[in-house]
Amino acid sequence: MTTAFVSHQDCGLHNMGPEHPESPVRLHAIRRVLERTGLLEQLTQMEAMPATAEQIKLAHADLHQTRLEMKLPTEGVVYTDEDTALCPDSLHAANLAAGGAVIATEAVLNGTVQNAFVAVRPPGHHAEYKTAMGFCFYNNVAIAACRALQHEGIERVAILDFDVHHCNGTVDIFQNRPEVLVCSTFQHPYYPERYTEIERPNIINCPLEAFSPPSDWRSAIEQRWLPALHAHKPDMIFISAGFDAHKEDPMADLNLEEEDYRWVTEKIMEVADSLCGGRIVSILEGGYNPIALAFSVLAHIEALSTE
Known part of the structure; x- marks a missing residue:
């Protein structure tokens, strides 16, 4: 199994301050564990390359990028909401994050690799059609999915999101596009x-109560995601890979461990092998305990790269 690892060191230039959980340390931790193992x-x-304006507009309003550029500071940070800040290099990093997702998609579609993991930041799944929020500026997975749908032979795609937070941005962008199935597990409220x-038939929301056991999460995937996937028959699968449902993560109250992420990856691969020739692009979303994040990503990529 050939698996791509797509990243760029400049994704670390986006910095919302030393106390902010969405920090450059996240990518450093992932790379260090992957290197040491x-x-x-x-x-x-x-290496990721910046997304073009045309690619960003596949998933966002025409003026979305321009509005963000107008807010970009020359020094310090400017908040777009109470959680999300721009520093001078933030949009450079965000363009690389979206572009990395596109590059991974192209590599899988042209057969260079079987699947890919995109280790980029800022994350994307909270970014709505015309709104940046929740640490996210551009919706990386939505842009990649839209790009895939431009390819001949790709008529339907699926986006599977196991981040602890609901993928509001992805749902906002695709709620009226039946060719895109969006499945999400998340803590609620x-x-x-x-x-x-x-x-919607193409929106599968699976809310979980705080402190739910991993068995509830696994049941939601088996009982809701898998039947929806087999009914939808996607030509390609995208994963919004958030690892903040880990029991050690400070951001939420679910109780997953590394082996849960390995399990869900294996389940997704089984479906992908059956329905779409194994074509998977997985894109990093949340995960804010650097150690738990890094070892969860390790389990995820080990599963992706297993023959």
Whole structure:
């Protein structure tokens, strides 16, 4: 199994301050664990390139990028909401994050690799069609999914989100696009409390109470996600890979461990092998305990790269 690892050192330039949980340390921790275990050298390493304005507009309003650029400071930080700040290099990093997702998508579609993990920041799944929020400026997975749908032979895609927070931005962008299936497990009630009650055949929301056992999370995936995937028959699968449902993560109150992330990755791979030739692009979202994040990503990539 050929797995790409897509990243860029400049994703570390986005810095919202020393106390902010969405910090450059996250990517450093992931790379360090992958290097020390020897897994990184087994992967096809690719460098992200910035997304174009046209690619960003595939998932966002025409003026979304321009509005963010107008807020970009020359020094210090400027908050776009109470959780999300721009520093001078933030949009450079955000363009690389979205572009890395696109590059991974192209690599999988042209057969260079079987699947890919995109280790980038800032994350994306809270970014709505015309709104940046929740640490997110551009919706990386939505941009990549839209790009995939431009390819001949890609008529339906699925986005699977196991971040502890609901993927409000992804739902906002795709709620009226039946060719895109969006499945999400998330703690509820909890941030962002938007679009969690929406009912569409292509939107599978799976709320979980705080302190739910991992068995509840696994049951939601088996009973809700897997039947929806087999009914939808995607030509490609995208993963919004948030690891903040880990029991050691400070941001929420679910109780997953590394082996849960390995399990869900294996389940997704089984579906992908059955329905879409194994085509998977996984894109980093949350995860704010650097050690738990790094070892969860390790388990996730080990599963992705297993023959």
